[in-house]
Amino acid sequence: MxxxxxxxxxxxxxxxxxxxxxVHNLRRRHEEAAxxxxxxxxxxxxxxxxxxxxxxxxxxxxxxxxxxxxxEASGFTLVGLDGKKFSLKDYKGKPVLVNFWxxxxxxxxxxxxxxxxxxxxxxxxxxxxxxxxxxADAGKDxxxxxVQKTGAxxxxxxxxxxxxxxxxxxxxxxxxxxxxxxxxxxxxTAGLGTKDEVEAxxxxxxxxxx
Numbered sequence: 001m002x003x004x005x006x007x008x009x010x011x012x013x014x015x016x017x018x019x020x021x022x023v024h025n026l027r028r029r030h031e032e033a034a035x036x037x038x039x040x041x042x043x044x045x046x047x048x049x050x051x052x053x054x055x056x057x058x059x060x061x062x063x064x065x066x067x068x069x070x071x072e073a074s075g076f077t078l079v080g081l082d083g084k085k086f087s088l089k090d091y092k093g094k095p096v097l098v099n100f101w102x103x104x105x106x107x108x109x110x111x112x113x114x115x116x117x118x119x120x121x122x123x124x125x126x127x128x129x130x131x132x133x134x135x136a137d138a139g140k141d142x143x144x145x146x147v148q149k150t151g152a153x154x155x156x157x158x159x160x161x162x163x164x165x166x167x168x169x170x171x172x173x174x175x176x177x178x179x180x181x182x183x184x185x186x187x188x189t190a191g192l193g194t195k196d197e198v199e200a201x202x203x204x205x206x207x208x209x210x
Contacts, residue, residue, distance in 0.1 A: 066168035068188055073098070073179045074166035078132065078157035081144055086130060086155050088179075094126040095205035096179040100170045102134040103146040107192035108174040112150035114195045118202055119154045125206045126181075129154040132163060134173060180205045 077087040101108035164170040172190040
C-alpha cells in the first residue's frame with residue numbers, strides 16, 4: 001500500500017514536471033521570437049539600423065504586406081485600456097491614423113511621442129490617432145506602463161486578433177494606416193520612418209490630398 005502511494009506520488013510529480021517544462025519552453029520560445037523581432041526592427045529615428053546601415057524604405061517584409069492604399073479601411077470596434085469602446089465608424093469624415101504596435105517593439109516607442117505631439121497639434125483639424133497593441137501575452141498593467149513611458153494619451157486599444165488580419169495580416173511593427181476623411185486608406189507604412197515623414201502623411205489625410 002505504501003509502495004503504491006509512493007509510485008502514485010512519483011507519477012504526479014513527473015507529470016507536473018512535464019507540464020512545467022512545456023509551459024517554460026513555450027514561454028521561452030515566445031520571448032526569443034520577440035527579441036528577434038525587436039532586433040530586426042530596432043532602428044533609430046534617423047533611419048539607420050544599429051549597425052549604422054541605412055534602413056531600406058522598402059523591405060521584403062513590407063513588400064509582402066498587401067497594398068491597401070485607396071481601399072476602404074476595415075471597420076472595427078475594440079476596447080481601450082480605459083475600458084471604453086472605440087469604433088472606427090464613429091470617426092467617418094475625420095482623418096484617422098491607425099497604428100499597430102507592441103510593448104517589445106523599440107521603434108514603436110520611438111514614434112509614439114511624435115504621434116502624441118501631432119495628435120495635439122492637429123486636434124483642431126479633427127485628427128484622431130489610435131494605437132492597437134499587438135501584444136499576445138502582456139497584461140493590461142504592462143501595456144499601461146509602456147504607454148505611460150511614451151507619454152501617449154490618445155486611445156490605446158487591445159487587439160481582438162482579428163483586426164490585424166483585416167489590415168493585411170500585420171507582420172511588421174510598427175505598421176501604420178493613414179485614413180482620409182472619406183474612410184479610404186491614403187498611405188500605409190511599415191517600420192520606423194522619420195518624424196517629418198509621419199507629419200507629411202498626416203497632412204495628406206488632413207487636407208484630403210494624395
